[in-house]
Amino acid sequence: MSATVASPEGFQLPAEQRRLVRWTIYIGYFALFAGVAHGFAQALSYAGINILRFFPFLQGYYQGLTAHGVANALFFTFAFSNGFLPLLTSRALARPLKTPLLHASLWTLVVANVLVIFAVSTNRASVLYTSYAPLQAHWTYYLGLVLLVVSSYIAAAHMFILLGGWRKENRGVRIPLLAFISVASYAMWILASLGIAVSFIGFLLPWSLGILERTDPLLNRTLFWLTGHAIVYVWLLPAYISWYALVPRQVGGKLISDPLTRLVFVMFLLLSVPTGFHHQYTDPGISTQMKAFHGLMTFGVFYPSLATAFSVVASLEMGGRNRGGTGVLRWIKKLPWDDPSVAAQLLAMFTFVFGGITGLINASYIVNQVVHNTAWIPGHFHMTVGSAVALTLMGIAYWLIPYLTDRKLWGRKLAVAQSWFYTVGVLIFARGMISGGLDGMPRRTFIAEASYTKDSWALAGALTGIGGTLMTIGALLFFVVIGMTIWKGQKGEGPKDIPFAHALLPASENRWDVKLDRLGLWFLVAVLLVVIAYGPFFLGYLPPHLVSPGFRIF
Ligand code: HAS
Ligand code: CU
Numbered sequence: 038m039s040a041t042v043a044s045p046e047g048f049q050l051p052a053e054q055r056r057l058v059r060w061t062i063y064i065g066y067f068a069l070f071a072g073v074a075h076g077f078a079q080a081l082s083y084a085g086i087n088i089l090r091f092f093p094f095l096q097g098y099y100q101g102l103t104a105h106g107v108a109n110a111l112f113f114t115f116a117f118s119n120g121f122l123p124l125l126t127s128r129a130l131a132r133p134l135k136t137p138l139l140h141a142s143l144w145t146l147v148v149a150n151v152l153v154i155f156a157v158s159t160n161r162a163s164v165l166y167t168s169y170a171p172l173q174a175h176w177t178y179y180l181g182l183v184l185l186v187v188s189s190y191i192a193a194a195h196m197f198i199l200l201g202g203w204r205k206e207n208r209g210v211r212i213p214l215l216a217f218i219s220v221a222s223y224a225m226w227i228l229a230s231l232g233i234a235v236s237f238i239g240f241l242l243p244w245s246l247g248i249l250e251r252t253d254p255l256l257n258r259t260l261f262w263l264t265g266h267a268i269v270y271v272w273l274l275p276a277y278i279s280w281y282a283l284v285p286r287q288v289g290g291k292l293i294s295d296p297l298t299r300l301v302f303v304m305f306l307l308l309s310v311p312t313g314f315h316h317q318y319t320d321p322g323i324s325t326q327m328k329a330f331h332g333l334m335t336f337g338v339f340y341p342s343l344a345t346a347f348s349v350v351a352s353l354e355m356g357g358r359n360r361g362g363t364g365v366l367r368w369i370k371k372l373p374w375d376d377p378s379v380a381a382q383l384l385a386m387f388t389f390v391f392g393g394i395t396g397l398i399n400a401s402y403i404v405n406q407v408v409h410n411t412a413w414i415p416g417h418f419h420m421t422v423g424s425a426v427a428l429t430l431m432g433i434a435y436w437l438i439p440y441l442t443d444r445k446l447w448g449r450k451l452a453v454a455q456s457w458f459y460t461v462g463v464l465i466f467a468r469g470m471i472s473g474g475l476d477g478m479p480r481r482t483f484i485a486e487a488s489y490t491k492d493s494w495a496l497a498g499a500l501t502g503i504g505g506t507l508m509t510i511g512a513l514l515f516f517v518v519i520g521m522t523i524w525k526g527q528k529g530e531g532p533k534d535i536p537f538a539h540a541l542l543p544a545s546e547n548r549w550d551v552k553l554d555r556l557g558l559w560f561l562v563a564v565l566l567v568v569i570a571y572g573p574f575f576l577g578y579l580p581p582h583l584v585s586p587g588f589r590i591f
Contacts (some may be wrong), residue, residue, distance in 0.1 A: 048534075088488060130203040161178065224306060252581075272426045423508075
C-alpha cells in the first residue's frame with residue numbers, strides 16, 4: 038500500500054532550488070502578463086473598437102493575436118509546468134531536485150523567450166500560434182519555440198531521473214500517486230511533441246533559413262495537430278493534478294480513489310494523441326474514414342474527463358459535508374470559498390463544465406461544420422485553457438508563491454474577488470463568442486475593420502468586449518496580489534508544505550492495480566495507437582510534397 042507521497046512529513050527543498058523553481062514560474066507570469074494585455078485588445082476588437090489606435094506599438098491585428106496565443110497558451114503554460122511538475126515529483130518522492138537541471142531548463146526557457154519576443158515584437162512572425170505554413174516567420178520564432186520544447190524535455194528528463202532513482206531504492210513499492218501523475222503528464226507530452234518536433238526542426242526552421250526552398254503545408258499542419266490536440270491536455274493535466282491530489286486536502290476532503298486517478302492519467306497517455314484530425318475535419322487530403330476514426334477516439338478521451346468530474350465533485354462533497362454541509366447541494370456553500378486558492382479552482386471547474394460540453398460539440402464530425410473557424414471556437418477554448426487551466430494555475434499560485442517565497446499571501450480578499458471577476462468575465466465573454474459563432478461570426482478576423490459584419494453580431498461582439506474587460510481586471514488583480522506577496526508578504530509566514538491529499542481508496546497490491554504503474558508499457562501501447570491512427574495517412578501521403586515557398590503577408 039502506498040500514500041500520495043512517500044514521506045508525508047518534514048521534507049524541505051533547499052532554498053536555492055526553490056528559487057530556481059520560482060524563477061521558472063515567474064517567466065510564465067511574465068508571459069501571462071503580456072498575453073493578457075493583447076487578449077484585452079482582441080476582445081475589444083470584437084466589440085468594434087479598432088485596437089490599432091489604442092495599441093500604437095502593434096503593426097497589425099495578427100501581430101497582437103500571435104502575441105496573445107503564443108504568450109498565454111505556450112509560454113505561460115509550459116513555464117508553469119516546467120517548475121511545478123518537477124517540484125511535485127520531488128516532494129512526492131521526498132528526493133531533492135537536481136540544481137544543474139533546474140538551471141538548464143530555466144535558461145533554455147529564457148533564451149526561447151528572448152528569441153520569440155524579438156520575432157513577434159518586430160512583426161517578423163505574425164503567423165498565429167498554430168504556425169501554419171505557407172505563412173513564413175523569421176527563423177528566430179521557430180528556434181525559440183523549439184527551445185521552449187527543449188526546456189520542457191529537460192524538465193521531463195529531470196522527473197524521469199528522480200523517479201528512476203527512487204525506483205532503484207524502492208523495488209516493488211507502488212509509485213507515490215502525486216509523482217506518478219506528474220510524470221505521466223510529461224510522458225504523454227514527450228510522445229505528443231514528436232509532431233511539432235519533426236515539423237519545426239525538419240521543415241519550418243530550415244525553410245525559414247533558406248536551406249529548404251519550399252515546404253509542405255498539409256504535412257506541417259497535420260504534424261502540428263498531431264501534437265496540437267494532445268497539447269491541450271498538457272495544459273490541463275497540471276490543473277487535474279491539483280483538482281485530484283491537492284484541492285481535496287484544501288477543502289477538508291479526500292481524494293476518492295488512487296487507482297481511478299492513475300487510470301485516468303494512463304488513459305490520457307493512451308488517447309490524447311490519436312485524435313488530432315478533429316482539428317482538420319475540413320482539410321482536404323485526409324480520408325473521411327481517418328477523420329471519423331479520430332472523431333471516435335476523441336469521444337474516448339472525453340471519458341477520463343467525465344470520470345474526473347464525478348471523482349472531483351465527490352471529493353468536494355466529502356469536504357463540504359465534513360465542514361458541516363448538508364442537503365443535496367447545500368454542502369457547496371460550506372466549501373471554503375474564502376480561501377482564494379480554493380475559490381479560484383472551484384470556479385475554474387465550473388467553467389470547465391461548459392468547456393467540456395462545447396468540446397463534445399466540436400468533436401462531432403458533422404456538427405463541427407457549423408462551428409469550425411467561427412468565434413465559437415475561441416468561446417470553447419476560453420472555457421478550457423482560458424479559465425479552467427488559467428484560473429486553476431492562479432489558484433495554485435495563491436499557496437505556491439507563498440510556499441516558494443516563505444511569505445504570507447498578501448490581500449486574501451482581493452485574491453478571492455480576483456477569481457470572481459475573471460469567472461464572470463469569461464462566462465460573459467464566452468457567451469458572446471459562442472452566440473456570435475453560431476451566427477457565423479468568424480474567428481481570427483479583425484471584426485472592427487471587416488467589410489462584411491452583420492448587425493446581429495453587435496450584441497455578441499459587445500458581450501465579448503465586456504467579458505474580456507472583466508477578465509482583464511481579474512487578471513490584473515492576480516498580478517497585484519502576487520506582486521505584493523513577493524514584495525510585501527510577511528516573511529517566514531508562508532505554508533511549510535504542499536497541501537497533498539490522502540486517498541479514501543488507496544493504492545493496493547491487486548495485480549491489475551499494480552499494472553497501472555507500468556508507464557513504459559503504457560507508453561508503448563500509446564505509440565501503437567498513434568501508429569494505427571496516423572499510419573494510414575502517412576503511408577498514403579509520404580514522401581513530403583515540397584511545393585510551397587514561404588509567404589510573408591505581414
Ligand atoms: Fe478543445 C478546439 C474538442 C478540451 C483547447 N480546443 C480547441 C482549441 C483549443 C482547445 C485551444 O473536436 C482551438 C485550436 C485552434 O486554435 O484551432 N476539446 C475538445 C474535447 C475536449 C476538449 C472533446 N480543448 C479542451 C481542453 C482545452 C482545449 C481541455 C485546453 C486546455 N477542441 C475540440 C475540437 C476542437 C477543439 C474538436 C476543434 C474545433 C475546430 O473546428 O477547430 C474534451 O477533453 C473536454 C472534456 C471535458 C469534460 C468536462 C469535465 C468537467 C470537469 C469539472 C468538474 C467540476 C464540476 C463543477 C462539475 C468532460 C472535470 C464543480 C463546481 C462546484 C462549484 C461545486
Ligand atoms: Cu483538439
